[in-house]
Amino acid sequence: MININNRSAKKAKIIHLNNLRAKVLKSKHLNSLPNYILKFIKANLDELLSANPLELTELNKKYYSIQKSSNKRKYDSIIKKVFSYKNFSKDKKEYNLNDLSNNISIKYCPYCNRQSTINVRANLIKPDFDHYFPQSRYPILGLSFHNLIPSCTVCNSRFKLNKPLRLKFYPHPYMDNIIEDFNFSYKYDINSKNTISIILNKNNPIPPKVIRHLKLFKILETYNAHNDEIFDLIKLKQIYSDRYLHILSSQTYTGLKVSQKELYRLAFGVFYDSEDFGSRPFSKLKKDILEELNII
Ligand SMILES: [Zn+2]
Structure with a gap:
């Protein structure tokens, strides 16, 4: 694994935060959430988008500690729409996944250092982005910068899949250097x-x-x-x-x-x-x- 927390990544993180902060706050799905969750998102939005991997796991814990478990499924599906990776990857007008990929500019998959992650827009060749903390279990981290790892399709879709990795047991490309x-x-x-x-x-x-x-x-x-x-x-x-x-x-x-x-x-x-x-x-x-x- 290659550590990718370099100068371009640090710049890319600031651009990511500045663009997505407004985008998340504009989401119409926020209106379907109860006040206490809305308050939590607004109070922690910058951290949710740009905090380091360890802080992200803490934020996720904090979120589930305030969320009433009887409504977990319902609210999780709304949160997934608010922090929608799908829309982010499809967006053609505003800041999107292509921009993120270009800003990070990592040419080879950090997990394997074998396959290319180069973004060739005209030919629609783009890297996968692995959610280190899978969206299915961590919907509130769907757009977090340090949860979007540019990776090859093999590492993302064949090997890692939706496995929820714990930082204690597995290295993270933005946090560890092995x-x-x-x-x-x-x-x-x-x-x-x-x-x-x-x-x-x-x-x-x-x-x-x-x-x-x-x-x-x-x-x-x-x-x-x-x-x-x-x-x-x-x-x-x-x-x-x-x-x-x-x-x-x-x-x-x-x-x-x-x-x-x-x-x-x-x-x-x-x-x-x-x-x-x-x-x-x-x-x-x-x-x-x-x-x-x-x-x-
Ligand atoms: Zn790979």
Whole structure:
């Protein structure tokens, strides 16, 4: 999982709040709610739209503590219309899901760092947005910025589905950074030297939260379908020993100012710094293997 709480996300959150505050308050469905719920929404609207994931779970608890349980179903269905993700995604005139997607500008799914989440409006290619806290159980968080995770269809609709994840047990892309908590490794298949499997480096204990994430999104299974990425790195090592970047660097025309990080990107197709991992697929996988091979 890649942490996506970067500078663009922080800006995107402010735009999200400024645009949706008015939109929610204009909703005709607010009139169907009793006064005490209306009061709660008005008093907590900014937080409902922009609070961090932990605060969102607290707000949700607070909401259900004031809501009379006998009317839960009725009020939940109205709340779902007030914080309507469906309308937000369909809206063509005002601030909508496309805008959010462009503002966040994450190119690869933060859950898997494998599939694209690029928004190509003209061709109607857009990322899914996963409700980290599912709308079915958390209707009041339907439009919360930190509850809308740009993700690929596989992660959203095949692996995570409507599972209500608890922040204590699963990492959240806006809250946790698990990059340093584990490392990918590889091994040759026992039966064939020409087949390698991507595995986890077990030298250091991996936190249970990370293990749960890797299992839920079937990271090793899906990554192993791309093991050719690792073959190429091993081949580079065999051809150039561990001096590949050094050789590239020394052969670079001196008039060109190419930094070591740029050279790394040009050579391996991924960014060096973890805050840029969301811009290219398999960024962590490749960096871990390059380190293991002593190429970098
Ligand atoms: Zn994904």
